[in-house]
Amino acid sequence: MTTTNFTIPRSVIWKDDFISLLNQQKLPHVTEYIELKSVEDVWEAIQTLKVRGAPAIGIAAAFGLVIAAHKDSSTTVAEFQRSIKEKRDYLASSRPTAINLVWALDRLIRSISNVQSINEAKTTILHEAIQIQVEDEEVCRLIGEHALSVFKNGDRVMTICNAGSIATAKYGTALAPFYLAKEKDINISVYACETRPVLQGARLTTWELMQAGVDVTLITDNMAAHTIKSKNISAIIVGADRIAANGDTANKIGTYNLALLASAFHIPFYVAAPLSTFDPTVSNGNEIPIEERNPEEVTELNGVRVAPEGVKVFNPAFDITPSELIAGIITEKGILSGNYKEAISTLFPV
Numbered sequence: 001m002t003t004t005n006f007t008i009p010r011s012v013i014w015k016d017d018f019i020s021l022l023n024q025q026k027l028p029h030v031t032e033y034i035e036l037k038s039v040e041d042v043w044e045a046i047q048t049l050k051v052r053g054a055p056a057i058g059i060a061a062a063f064g065l066v067i068a069a070h071k072d073s074s075t076t077v078a079e080f081q082r083s084i085k086e087k088r089d090y091l092a093s094s095r096p097t098a099i100n101l102v103w104a105l106d107r108l109i110r111s112i113s114n115v116q117s118i119n120e121a122k123t124t125i126l127h128e129a130i131q132i133q134v135e136d137e138e139v140c141r142l143i144g145e146h147a148l149s150v151f152k153n154g155d156r157v158m159t160i161c162n163a164g165s166i167a168t169a170k171y172g173t174a175l176a177p178f179y180l181a182k183e184k185d186i187n188i189s190v191y192a193c194e195t196r197p198v199l200q201g202a203r204l205t206t207w208e209l210m211q212a213g214v215d216v217t218l219i220t221d222n223m224a225a226h227t228i229k230s231k232n233i234s235a236i237i238v239g240a241d242r243i244a245a246n247g248d249t250a251n252k253i254g255t256y257n258l259a260l261l262a263s264a265f266h267i268p269f270y271v272a273a274p275l276s277t278f279d280p281t282v283s284n285g286n287e288i289p290i291e292e293r294n295p296e297e298v299t300e301l302n303g304v305r306v307a308p309e310g311v312k313v314f315n316p317a318f319d320i321t322p323s324e325l326i327a328g329i330i331t332e333k334g335i336l337s338g339n340y341k342e343a344i345s346t347l348f349p350v
């Protein structure tokens, strides 16, 4: 695949002993890279959404553990492993819903389970983190290819949040087919829901797709039903933060609304996600922890209060879409559909 037209900045860049991070809080107006030099910096960047999107927070956390490993002053391998495990737990506590975070951290922990020296452990952890990032790019490209097979020239597709290049190593998951379509001269128009309250759709998805020359139209979340009807939307595609053993999918709040709308309008609703987003240890969506964030995200707009002082606020960052509303889960290994429990158990044999 050619990548010459692909100019979206990378969100996580490893620089020998620190992370250079694209500050997603400042987009689209300011393209700023900040330096993360400690595990605390990485925890804060994940918690405050300077880096966000399930695969990207996994990659950032992995390099956070590399920073911890390089600073560690343990004198025995066992002491080093214990100390790194503590830092793993700390980084894993930064956000609760996206499983890619603990998936990446645990992969690093496993990589040092049989090392003979601290030096070997430090090198191994670094290589594993780099490998996770390199693999994610290839995985997202494959997801894009599989996803593109469900669309055709002229389609109008709706999405929510940002499951794009900056939410991953490159290409994204739900947005990957649009980049590949552009390169193959297939015209697909994207309708991006703004994604209240943090506006990942308005700020990030439109910014990404416009830079790549993909035709994108921004709508507010409450315009979805009217837009599906009046603009003849042919499908909806979203990313995922965690997929349970039965296919129930956690993704950005508002995703479930879109799945219900897709069902009402008889259009397909797709989830695009890598295998690192599956959590076969949770049997269904009810077991997935849903992050609740600061009420100010809802009561304020750009730092200006819009709701009365003292109002009660419910601010879940994610919702669960039941698998029966999902037409297909698009992974790097192909598209799962029908009996998700069976398909997922084949991919993750016990």
Ligand code: MRU
Pocket: 052, 053, 054, 055, 098, 160, 161, 162, 163, 164, 167, 168, 172, 173, 174, 200, 238, 239, 240, 241, 251, 252, 253, 317
């Ligand atoms: O709160 P966020 O911005 O981290 O939520 C991100 C999403 O919900 C994405 O759709 C998901 O992580 C997939 S990113 C490829």
